[in-house]
Structures are given as structure tokens and as C-alpha cells.
Amino acid sequence: MIECTLARMDFSLFDSIRWAATALIEVVVLALAIRQKLFDRLPFFAIYLCILVVNEGILWVTYSFTGISSHTSFYVYWTMQALQVTVRGVVVYEICRELISPYAGVWRLCRPFLVLMGLVLASTAVATARRRLHPISATTLVAERGLEFTVVGILILGLIFCRYYGVRIDRYVALIALGLGFYSAVQVANNTFLSEWLTGARFPIWEALRNASFNIATVFWLVALWKPLPARQAVPVLLTPGEYDRLAPQVTLRLRELNTRLLEMWK
Amino acid sequence: MTVSVATLALLAILVLLWLLFGSPTNESASSLDALQIERLLPSNCHHFPQITQMLKEEDRQFMRMRAQHHVERKWNAERRRILKQYLRGLGQDFVRVQRLARLVSALSPEIRKGQELEWMWLGLQFHVSYRMVELKLAFGSLSPEGLAELTGIITGVAEELEHRMSLIAESSPSRLRVNLGS
Numbered sequence: 001m002i003e004c005t006l007a008r009m010d011f012s013l014f015d016s017i018r019w020a021a022t023a024l025i026e027v028v029v030l031a032l033a034i035r036q037k038l039f040d041r042l043p044f045f046a047i048y049l050c051i052l053v054v055n056e057g058i059l060w061v062t063y064s065f066t067g068i069s070s071h072t073s074f075y076v077y078w079t080m081q082a083l084q085v086t087v088r089g090v091v092v093y094e095i096c097r098e099l100i101s102p103y104a105g106v107w108r109l110c111r112p113f114l115v116l117m118g119l120v121l122a123s124t125a126v127a128t129a130r131r132r133l134h135p136i137s138a139t140t141l142v143a144e145r146g147l148e149f150t151v152v153g154i155l156i157l158g159l160i161f162c163r164y165y166g167v168r169i170d171r172y173v174a175l176i177a178l179g180l181g182f183y184s185a186v187q188v189a190n191n192t193f194l195s196e197w198l199t200g201a202r203f204p205i206w207e208a209l210r211n212a213s214f215n216i217a218t219v220f221w222l223v224a225l226w227k228p229l230p231a232r233q234a235v236p237v238l239l240t241p242g243e244y245d246r247l248a249p250q251v252t253l254r255l256r257e258l259n260t261r262l263l264e265m266w267k
Numbered sequence: 268m269t270v271s272v273a274t275l276a277l278l279a280i281l282v283l284l285w286l287l288f289g290s291p292t293n294e295s296a297s298s299l300d301a302l303q304i305e306r307l308l309p310s311n312c313h314h315f316p317q318i319t320q321m322l323k324e325e326d327r328q329f330m331r332m333r334a335q336h337h338v339e340r341k342w343n344a345e346r347r348r349i350l351k352q353y354l355r356g357l358g359q360d361f362v363r364v365q366r367l368a369r370l371v372s373a374l375s376p377e378i379r380k381g382q383e384l385e386w387m388w389l390g391l392q393f394h395v396s397y398r399m400v401e402l403k404l405a406f407g408s409l410s411p412e413g414l415a416e417l418t419g420i421i422t423g424v425a426e427e428l429e430h431r432m433s434l435i436a437e438s439s440p441s442r443l444r445v446n447l448g449s
Contacts, residue, residue, distance in 0.1 A: 070305050105378035148413050159286035164387075165373040166366070174287040181283040191277035193269050236374060244375035251368050256389060 009238065025148030025218045032225035040070050043095045045176060048087045049221075055080045076142065078140050085147045088180055094236040095177050099167055102235050105244070110161045114154055121150035134136035145191035148184040157179045168233065179217035186213035204205070351404055358397050365390055 030049040033039070039046045058080060059073075066072040096114055101107045125146020129139050154175060162169060169177075190210050330339045368386065372378050 105375045106373055107382055109378055109383060140400075153282075156279065156282055156286065159283070163286055165369055166338075167373070169287060178283060178287055182280055185276040185279040185283070188279075189269075189273040193270040238376045239371065239374050241376050244371065244378055247368075247371055248379070252382065252385060252389070258433050 019060075020057070022211070022215060022218070025051070025215070026052045026056060027220050029218055032222070036225050038225065038229075038231050040099060040143060041232070042091070042094055042173075042176070045091045048084070048091050051087055055084065070191050081140075081144060081227065082147075083145060085151065088151050088184065089122075089147065089154065090168060092155045092158070092180055093118070093226055095173060095180075096154065096161075099169060099173065100158065100165075102233070103165065103167065104238060106161065106167075107166050110158065112159060113161075117157055118150055120152050121153050122147060125150060129231060134199070141191040141194050145188050148187040148191070152181055152188065153182040155184075170230055170233070172224040172227075175220045179220035179224070182220070183213050183217040186210070347404065351401070354404055355396075360391060361397075415417060 026049070030046075030053050033046050033049050059077065060074050062076045078132060096110070097107070102175055123141055128146055129143035157178070159169075161167070186209065190213075330342050334342065365386075372383060372386075
């Protein structure tokens with residue numbers, strides 16, 4: 001019966017084993033997330049892990065009944081991809097919020113930049129995809145590339161803020177972020193190649209790369225959640241509101257003076 | 268197109284690795300309680316009196332008149348080396364002051380976008396100008412007076428911050444248990 005199903009799905013034995021292994025890792029990562037009570041800290045990432053497991057089930061059933069090359073499979077696959085990339089975007093925003101929001105002033109400064117960047121990149125992705133109508137698979141690849149680029153962009157911008165203001169990043173958060181960023185960055189390159197060269201043929205190497213990058217990302221998440229999570233960082237005690245206003249003009253004046261003097265010395 | 272996007276993706280991964288796991292440039296802004304503020308305050312600019320002593324014009328004239336040419340040349344090279352080290356120290360001092368300013372920003376409930384962008388821009392300008400001055404020093408055309416002005420400004424910023432942090436510590440000693448006396 002399994003052989004019959006695999007034949008209908010147009011899957012080789014190797015593909016099936018790889019898929020089973022991927023699904024197994026996803027289930028383990030989800031189980032670890034539940035055990036480590038990740039829903040309390042990064043709820044959207046935990047939901048994303050649930051979506052991954054459900055996705056495997058839905059695709060398996062769809063491919064079994066309609067075959068991998070059917071229209072139904074195509075639309076189901078890309079609908080699930082759209083859902084996943086959207087949730088990844090939300091997760092990246094959630095990670096930035098988790099890291100920076102304890103620093104109220106910095107978060108107030110950072111949030112509009114993150115939202116703006118997300119909106120601009122996502123709009124660009126949709127606009128670029130709409131211009132490219134044929135073939136439909138190339139259009140979806142261009143759209144996905146744009147959205148993955150949005151994910152990486154938001155993540156890098158948020159992390160630049162963290163580095164600039166010296167915000168500490170716990171190891172498990174760093175590994176989760178690395179997994180998300182790594183997968184999205186590889187997909188940007190991967191989808192560019194496919195959308196440029198797609199002619200109806202399948203590119204096994206690039207498919208393998210896509211799968212391998214996802215597997216690597218899940219391994220990062222597995223490592224992140226393997227050990228018990230550290231205690232939550234203590235909420236920083238903020239200064240009184242007036243301190244910044246009193247200090248900032250003096251420092252600015254000195255810095256300006258210093259730069260002017262340096263420029264004079266250089267000339 | 269494909270190659271440039273692939274390069275961009277690779278670059279993005281490297282940047283991510285650096286941002287997530289690279290050695291932190293800043294003191295962690297988790298709390299001021301455990302922070303040693305004196306580690307962030309400038310230390311090199313306090314050595315300026317010794318440096319000015321070393322740079323006195325009379326010494327130069329004495330060497331020019333009494334010492335052999337190769338000895339004078341060696342002496343000048345040594346002076347330039349020390350000046351270069353001192354300039355590097357001043358650069359480190361500036362970075363420390365900047366870190367302290369960022370720390371204050373991080374721990375402030377309200378910060379202004381324009382102000383932060385201006386600090387970022389000034390920091391960038393400083394680094395570029397600093398490299399240029401360094402270059403000038405390497406060619407031996409930087410006067411001790413120029414260096415004295417630079418030192419004065421950095422010391423000024425440091426004193427301002429030190430004073431301000433002391434006031435914060437006085438108003439809420441539990442929040443800032445650090446030694447600001449030194």
C-alpha cells in the first residue's frame with residue numbers, strides 16, 4: 001500500500017525517507033518547545049512550529065490523493081508556503097520585540113523602522129510579482145523571494161539595534177533567529193535562480209538545497225531548545241524621563257565640537 | 268542578477284552570524300547596577316600632561332643642536348610612535364564615551380529619533396576624521412597643539428558624563444551602585 005501511495009505521489013524511496021526525517025525533526029522540535037514552555041516566551045514561533053507539523057500532514061494527504069504534479073497540490077503547496085513565510089515575518093518581529101521592548105525608549109524608536117521596512121519590502125515583493133504574470137510558478141517564486149527578503153531585512157535591522165544599544169541576546173533566541181534568517185537568505189538566492197531559469201524543468205540540486213537549508217534551520221532550533229531555557233532576563237531599571245533630555249544636548253555639543261576640531265586638524 | 272543575489276544572501280548570513288554571535292562592542296545594557304561605569308569612562312586623556320612634557324619645543328631644539336642626525340631621527344620616530352599610541356588611546360576614549368551615551372539612551376524611557384540619528388552620524392564622522400588625522404600623524408604633520416585641543420574636548424565630554432552619572436547615582440543609589448569617585 002505504501003509503495004502504491006509513493007508511486008501515486010511520484011516520490012522515490014529516498015525522497016520519502018528524507019521527508020519522514022524532516023517531519024520527525026519538526027515533531028521533536030515542537031515537543032521540545034512545548035516542554036520548554038516556549039509558548040510563554042515566543043508564542044508566534046511556537047505556533048509556527050505547529051504550522052510546520054500540520055503542513056507536512058496536509059501535503060502528505062494532498063500528494064497521496066492527487067499526486068505531486070496536480071493543480072491541487074500546486075495550490076495547496078504554495079498556500080502553505082505563503083502562510084509559513086507570513087508567520088516567519090511575524091516571528092521575526094516577535095523576536096525583535098522580545099529582545100528590545102524591555103528598553104522602552106529604544107523600542108519606541110525601533111518599532112516604526114521595523115514596521116516601515118516590513119511594509120516597504122513586502123509591497124515591493126507583491127508589486128514585482130504582479131508584473132511577472134507568466135509562468136505562474138515563476139510569479140510565486142518572485143513573490144516568495146520578496147517576502148523572504150522582508151524576513152531577513154527585518155531581522156537584520158532589529159539585530160543592528162540590539163548591537164548598537166548593547167542589548168543582550170540569549171543563546172536560544174540567537175539560534176532561533178539564525179535558523180529563520182539562514183533559511184530565508186538561502187531561499188532568496190534559491191528563488192532568484194529558479195525564477196530566472198525556470199523553464200518547466202525541475203532542478204534537483206536547487207530543490208535539495210531548499211530542503212537542506214530547511215533541515216539545517218530545524219537543527220538550529222533543535223539545538224536552541226535542547227537544553228532548558230535560561231531564566232528570563234531581569235527587566236532593566238530605567239532612568240527617570242528627564243535624564244536623557246538633560247544629558248543629550250551637552251553630549252551632542254561636545255561631539256559636534258570634537259568632529260569640527262578633527263576636521264580642522266585634518267585640513 | 269543570480270550571482271549578485273546569491274552574494275547578497277551569503278552576505279546576509281555572515282552579517283547575521285556577526286550580529287548574533289560576534290563579540291559584543293557594547294556593555295550589556297541589562298542594568299546599571301552591575302555595571303562598572305569607570306570602565307566606560309575615558310582614561311587615556313588623563314595622561315596628556317606627560318605627553319605635553321614629552322612634546323616640548325625646547326627638547327626638539329636641544330636635540331637639533333646637540334644630537335647627531337641619526338640620533339635625532341630616531342628620537343623623532345620614537346616621539347611619533349608615542350603620539351600615535353596616544354591618539355589611538357584618545358580614539359578608545361571617544362568610543363567609551365559613546366558607549367556610555369548609548370547606555371544612557373538604552374535605559375531612558377524616552378529617546379528622540381533625531382538626537383539618536385545625530386549621535387550615530389557624529390560617531391561615523393568621528394571615525395572617518397580620526398582615520399584622516401591618524402594618516403596625517405603618520406606623515407609627521409600633526410602639531411601637539413592640535414592633539415591638545417582634541418584631548419580637551421574628550422576630557423570635557425567625559426567630565427560631563429561622569430558628573431551626570433554621579434547625580435543619577437545620588438538620586439537613586441540602589442540603581443547605580445558604582446564607584447564614580449576615581
